[in-house]
Structure formats: C-alpha cells, structure tokens
Amino acid sequence: MRQPRVVVLGSANMDLVATAPVLPLPGETVLGSDFVMLPGGKGANQAIAAARAGGAAVLLGAVGSDSFGVTLTARLAASGVDTSRLRVVYGSSGVALVSVNAAGENTIVVVPGANAAFTGLSPEEIAVVCAADVLVAQLEIPLDTVLAAAGAARRAGVPVVLNAAPAMRLPAELTELVDLLVVNEREAAAICGHGREDPGALLATVPRALLTAGPAGAWYAARGEPVRHIPPVPVESVDTTGAGDAFTGALAVAWAQGRDLVDAAHWAAAAGAASARRLGASVAMPDRAEIDALYRPPVG
Structure with missing residues (x-):
C-alpha cells in the first residue's frame, strides 16, 4: 500500500504533565504523584500519530529559539516526522500545563508562544500543502494561517481535515474549505449547538463530520447518508x-x-484507544501494528 503524504499544519508545545489522584478545584491545591516533560501540541501530536500510523508526515508550524524548541524538533524527527519546514522564531516555544487524575481525565492550559507567530505562509510552505494527499489542521495557530493553507489545498484539490480545537464558532470562510470536520462534543456544541444527540447538525456547515465522544465512541455524518456510530x-x-x-x-x-x-474511522478509533493506554501525548501515539491489533472492522 502506498505511503500517503500527510501535511499537518498546527502547533508544537512542550507538555508539562503532573499526575495526581484528583484534579484540583478552583483555589485548591492537591499533592501530585509524578511529573514529566513531554513534547506535545495538537499539530505535533497529529504529525507523530500520522507518521507512526504509516504516513509520510510533514509538520508546518513554529517552535521557539529556547531549549524546548530544540527538544521538540529532535523528538519530531526521531518519530519520523519531516521537520525541514518547521520554523524557528525568536522567543519561547509553546507550553501546555497538563494535570491528569487517576481515572485518566485531564485539564490543560496552553500558552501559545511561538505558535502565535506562525503567520504569513511562504511560497515553499504553500508548495508543501499543494503536494499533500491530505491536509490536517487545528485551531491552536492563527486562524488566518489555517485559512491560507486550506485555500491553497482547495485550489490544488487536496482534501482538508479540520480538527476544530480548541472549541470555537467557525467562520463560514473556513467551513466552506473543509472536506471533513473532526470534533468532540464540546467543540460540536460550540459550532452548531448540538453534541452526540444530533451529530448530523454539523452538516449545516461541512459536507462530512466525525464527532468523537470518548468511551461512547464516535459518530460519522455525511450529507445524503445515514449517521453511523463508530x-x-x-x-x-x-x-x-x-x-x-x-x-x-x-x-x-x-x-x-x-x-x-x-472504515477509516473504525481504524482511527483503535488508534485513539491504543494511545490512551500510556501516559502523555506524543509519546503515546501507537504504531501501525498496535492499531491493527485493536482494529475492529465495520459491521454491515
């Protein structure tokens, strides 16, 4: 099977992860049990996930000139991601403060750092987008950058996958460029006011959508087709x-x-489940063999 070229446009952060029996309430301090620093950011995570799943993954984004930026770039490259177009900007890299409880639930605060400076796509970056088999983007970088890349992809006939995170109402100029929207329940509610009770409501803005709901699975909706539960x-x-x-x-x-x-969503569900078995984000991304071992093909 041909190795697909997946271009990921998005953030790269250093995740500072603390584990504790419970997540603190506002104004509360709890004693933690462990602390690690792990490369993360939705763009970096998804690029590593794509590379480990068998794709030729390229990350377009920015890291800072600090030690976190050096570590992030090295870890991405070691995971098989092409970092040749990853920008280095003066200042700090993006940072995420992550708290995880004993049940695996988490809270996250993200400070964008260099990700906020990822603006004005160069001709070389546009060329990378246009040569992709699929473009994947999120919303942890400036919206104008996402629009520019999605517009270039549309003109080149490259499918655009938008993971609309963090949650926000999407402008029509962006949704009209999206071929597949991937959201969780909170993100879906921000976009259309509905969650899993009506995943088809997302089709008012995009032609296809996948709504993920953790232990409840996911729902795939496409115009002219019945909603499918994954x-x-x-x-x-x-x-x-x-x-x-x-x-x-x-x-x-x-x-x-x-x-x-x-079928792709069933395989992706296996990837998500495999990653949840380990602590961290990028370091928990499963390889193709792990995904295949958990994959359950659609029935009917």
Whole structure:
C-alpha cells in the first residue's frame, strides 16, 4: 500500500504533565504523584500519530529559539516526522500545563508562544500543502494561517481535515474549505449547538463530520447518508490527553490511502484507544501494528 503524504499544519508545545489522584478545584491545591516533560501540541501530536500510523508526515508550524524548541524538533524527527519546514522564531516555544487524575481525565492550559507567530505562509510552505494527499489542521495557530493553507489545498484539490480545537464558532470562510470536520462534543456544541444527540447538525456547515465522544465512541455524518456510530474500543485507560490526536492522525492516513471514511474511522478509533493506554501525548501515539491489533472492522 502506498505511503500517503500527510501535511499537518498546527502547533508544537512542550507538555508539562503532573499526575495526581484528583484534579484540583478552583483555589485548591492537591499533592501530585509524578511529573514529566513531554513534547506535545495538537499539530505535533497529529504529525507523530500520522507518521507512526504509516504516513509520510510533514509538520508546518513554529517552535521557539529556547531549549524546548530544540527538544521538540529532535523528538519530531526521531518519530519520523519531516521537520525541514518547521520554523524557528525568536522567543519561547509553546507550553501546555497538563494535570491528569487517576481515572485518566485531564485539564490543560496552553500558552501559545511561538505558535502565535506562525503567520504569513511562504511560497515553499504553500508548495508543501499543494503536494499533500491530505491536509490536517487545528485551531491552536492563527486562524488566518489555517485559512491560507486550506485555500491553497482547495485550489490544488487536496482534501482538508479540520480538527476544530480548541472549541470555537467557525467562520463560514473556513467551513466552506473543509472536506471533513473532526470534533468532540464540546467543540460540536460550540459550532452548531448540538453534541452526540444530533451529530448530523454539523452538516449545516461541512459536507462530512466525525464527532468523537470518548468511551461512547464516535459518530460519522455525511450529507445524503445515514449517521453511523463508530463503537468504542475497550481498553484500560491511563491518560486520554492525546487520544483525539491519535484518532485524527490515523484517520488522515487511512483516508489518504483510499479507505472509505467509515472504515477509516473504525481504524482511527483503535488508534485513539491504543494511545490512551500510556501516559502523555506524543509519546503515546501507537504504531501501525498496535492499531491493527485493536482494529475492529465495520459491521454491515
């Protein structure tokens, strides 16, 4: 099977991860049990996920001139991601403060750093987008940059996958460029006011959508087709921080390889489940063999 070229446009952060029995309430201090620094950011995570799932992944984004930037770039390259177009800007890299409880639930605060300076795509970056089999983007970088890349992809006939995170109402100028929208319930509610009770409501803005709901699985909706439920893959969850990114990266690879989107979503669900079995985001992204081991093909 041909290795698809997946271009990911998005953020790269250093994740500062603390684990504790419970997540603190506002004004509360709890004693933690562990602390690690792990490369993350939705763009970096999804690029690593795509590379490990069998794609030729390229990350377009920015890191800072600090030590975090050096570490992020090295870890991406070591994971098989092409970093030749990753910008280095003066100042700090993006940072995410992550708290994880004993059940694997998390809270995250992101400070964008260099990601906020990722503006004005160069002709070389536009050329990378236009040579892709699929473009994957999120919303942790400036919206104008996402619009520029999605517009270039549309003109070149490259499918655009938008993981609309963090949650926000999407402008029509962006949704009209999106071929597949991937959102969780909170993000879906921000876009259309509905969650899993009406995943088809997302089709008012995009032609295809996948709504993920953690242990409840996911729903695939496409104009002119019945909504399909993607059942969850049962695993013992340790940390769900990067599960959505594993899902999106693997989904992009499967779709770019020519699998229909229902089957691709089942395979992506296996990737998300596999990642939840380990602590961290980018370091938890599963390889193709792990995904295949958990994959359950669609029935009917």
